[in-house]
Amino acid sequence: MATETLQLVLPNGATRDVAAGTLARDVVASIGPGLLKAAIAVAVDGDVQDLMTPIRTGGAFVVLKESDPRSLAVLRHSGAHILATAVRRLRPDARIGFGPAIDDGFYYDFEVEKPFTPEDLAAFEAEMHKVVAEKYPFVRAEISRAEGEKVFADDPLKLERLAELGESEVISTYTDGPFTDLCRGPHVPDTSYVKNFRLLSTAGAYWRGDERRQMLQRIYATAFWKKEDLDAHIHRLEEARKRDHRVVGKQLDLFMFHHFAPGAAFWTERGTFIINTLNEYLRELQRDGYQEIKTPLLYNKGLWEISGHWGKYRENMFLVLDNETKEHDFSLKPMNCPSHYLMYNSRKHSYRELPLRFSTYDVLHRNEVSGSLSGLTRVRQFQQDDCHIFLMESQIADEVRRLTDFILGYYRTFGLSAALRFATRPPVRIGSDEMWDRAEGALRAALEETGEPYELKEGDGAFYGPKVDFDVTDSIGRHWQLGTIQLDYAAPERFDLSYTGEDNATHRPVVIHRAVSGSFERFIAILIEHFAGAFPVWLSPEQVRVLPIADDLAATAHEVTARLRAAGIRASCDDRSETLNYRIREGETMKVPYMAVIGKREAEAGTLAVRERGQGKKQEVVAVDAFTARVQEEIRARALPAAG
RNA sequence: GCUGACGUAGCUCAAUUGGCAGAGCACCUGAUUUGUAAUCAGGCGGUUGCGAGUUCGAUUCUCGCCGUCAGCUCCA
Structure with a gap:
């Protein structure tokens, strides 16, 4: 049998002809005996093979040493x-x-x-x-x-x-x-x-x-x-x-779980502040152009039959027994979309209203299998920062660009970077190829316009339309899939959604499903681990803790605390007759961004000895007003904590 | 849901072969009046997740239930 000759190209451009079936080891040895010692494997034409494998194809030949990943x-x-x-x-x-x-x-x-x-x-x-x-x-x-x-x-x-x-x-x-x-x-x-x-x-x-x-x-x-x-x-x-949100959440007294409500969090006052603060931020960002709505939590199965959930998703829904019919005809909503379609359909819409954006923070329930529950990251009850946008096909590109900017900007506030994934038509799908061509074209155009790099995931889209997913990297290099922008051509058909166009004819809108952080629950878990519990000031449940050095300064300390609170700062006063060291330690443990110590000198001068979280003894004596202004500004700017 | 591990005071954890359930922190009381990460003393606190069973006796062994955790895609 005639032996075929293969040509290998070394990284330096040199070529080497070897008989097919030659062991990689022999080729490496022929390049240099020292190299053989350091060689772990080789890559032939990009394919990693070991030294004991006969070479069967030619192409680029790279010797992999320990240093090669x-x-x-x-x-x-x-x-x-x-x-x-x-x-x-x-x-x-x-x-x-x-x-x-x-x-x-x-x-x-x-x-x-x-x-x-x-x-x-x-x-x-x-x-x-x-x-x-x-x-x-x-x-x-x-x-x-x-x-x-x-x-x-x-x-x-x-x-x-x-x-x-x-x-x-x-x-x-x-x-x-x-x-x-x-x-x-x-x-x-x-x-x-x-x-x-x-x-x-x-x-x-x-x-x-x-x-x-x-x-x-x-x-x-x-x-x-x-x-x-x-x-x-x-x-x-x-x-x-150590950063595990379940551990830190307990330490910082943010939330708890109870076996009577598996998969559903109890939020303490401190944790509730974080949810509300994130919620207020989202409301602020959506002040213009969005309509916040609330829809029922419990629905007759008729809705789920139209939406298709009854057939495909019932396993994951909490069914409720109807006392009259003795049937499980009702269910807690696992998603907001169907109810938003009902709202949309409650009256006629003009093309002039589009894009119409319904946002909501309603509570959702999904009956996840018990083994999948995990802290706040996988729960059965949660609040999405959800939005459904009804629009004309011609508006898709603009809207996606807008949403992408919005989502990335939101992440940036927390120092989170995101990678974009563009998922195109899957093998099993609805709609014509022309529809998919248009939808994908519009999405791609919008992505190109944002200038953000994106990864193409061919065939990874939903059956009802293409989507863009946002993959976020946190401070310890972990990845989380948070935001999503999904085009939906199926729902408008199922729910017979329409608008009246400029031509006075009835048209079908397209729906975009959008989530920014997925759910408050999971996002807060990610933030806890991302910040290791040391939240930026604007998100800290306790922003300043005032510490009088001795009992006789308690009155002054309370006065200062009141002034800070009047200025919109979440301040508290720890006037317990414990040693200063003791109280400082507790403040540090609770990750309070600022501790303001008041001794005799400060009380007389109207100043505070400010100790910044994590900065140890490095303290700064500042006037109460100056400190107030500084904290207010940090809150207003939603400043991130200094690195380190 | 499945496999395994785990469940003891509010929290973190102890308790030799089955033999009276403990510590530190937290909390309460008192003393101390504190200058940048834990002052001292005393006290309160438990049907050992729930329910059966074995046993003279169960936190410990057996079974069931509830909950928590790890994992259930990464293809010889």
Whole structure:
């Protein structure tokens, strides 16, 4: 059989001709023996392969060293194999599922009679260290289907995967010491490369993510090239834990939960202030051009039959028993849109009124499955900053540009940056291709006009229209999908929405669904973690805490507190006969932005010794009026806290 | 919903093989009058999530229910 010759192009532009089937390792060695030592894997034409894999295509040839981010996934994938190696040694009965590298590490799924315990995890980790020390090479073998069926005869999950592989696909296995896995790679050369890892948690996971299939036991872990990186990652996890809104929310006394109302928050006075303040800000931004409305919370199923919720969404709706009919004919609303359509349809509309914008902050209920509830981020009762816009197709571009500016501006107030995602027609959809062409064209034009970069998500739109999603990054690098702008061509049909045009004929409007922060609940959770509880002054439930040094200054302190409050500042006075240190500590713990200390000197001079949150002893003595003006200005400007 | 772990004072956590349920903080009282991150002393506080069962005896063991947490997309 004649051997084909492939041309590889090195990063420096040099070319190298190699026979097809040459191992990547040999090519790397031929470039330089030193390079082979540092090489983890290679990228051939952008495709990451390991050194044990024969080269089958030509193209750009890049040697990946530790420094290349792509090599980390290779390390982690090998880590998964080492984990399986260790588990198989200690629990020979464990059948293996999949073990991929994921964003922050890797996992491996096992089918076992008895689930793993934390003690098991510790034992597996210790065993993994042995496997690493034994320095088994990862040996790649390409085998026939029949051989594969023999090798994995006792691993039904692997056989299932094997059976799915296409006729033309190369079937490969990787063996490290005693363990062989059906795997396409790539892997590091031997187990000793995986030095810095940690097993993190165990959890159930459905085989193939399908709830109808059996549940496997998944072990989550992570691995890094350098110990420092691993330590830093563990540290980050701890930091995130410290910022956890459930912990901080309790510490700052913002909200609580009770088992009598699962998935629904109780807001304290302080938390309620935050909701109201965000709400006021949104109202201010929507003072012009929006109509705030309120619609009922409870509806007869007739509405949901028109909207389609009764058929598709009933599982997630709270149904209410009707005492007369003894039927669950009523439901709490899970979304605002249908009720807004009823409002729209309550009278005739002229083209002159469009775009007509209905905004609302009504409470919604969705019966999420119990296992999905989590603090404020996944709840059953919440308030959206919702808006439905009725407009002519010709107005879409303008409106989307306006909404995009609005949403991004809102995020900017909190120091949040957002990435835009433009989602186009999905395979299953309603409407003609011409309609989609127009809708997507208008959205794209609007996005281009904003000058914001956006990512194109082909086929990710809703069945009723294309959309733009806003993906927000917080201060510790986490991502949240918050805002959305969705075009809807289906609802106007279902609800027979219309307006009278300039031509005196009846026309169909388009609906835009818009949310800015998703829900107050989730947004506040994000803000708590984003700011680590240290809210900007305008959002702080307690903006100034006045501290008299001794009892005889309490009267003055109360007077100053009253002046601050009269100036619209949320000030309180802590005149308890505790030591100053004690009271300052509590103020810092509660993340109060300013503490104003009044001693004899300040009382006589009409000043305050102002201590800024997080700034320690660095204090500043200022006149009461000057301080008042400064805080007022910070509130007015919605200033962000100084970095650090 | 499913798998696993967990549920002890308002909060954070203890309680050897089943043997009288504890501490710190918070709260209350008193003393202290404080100059920038915890003053001292005393006191109050619990049907150990709920309900069954096993046992002489259950916070501890078993079962059911409720709730919380991790996870259930990242494709050999």
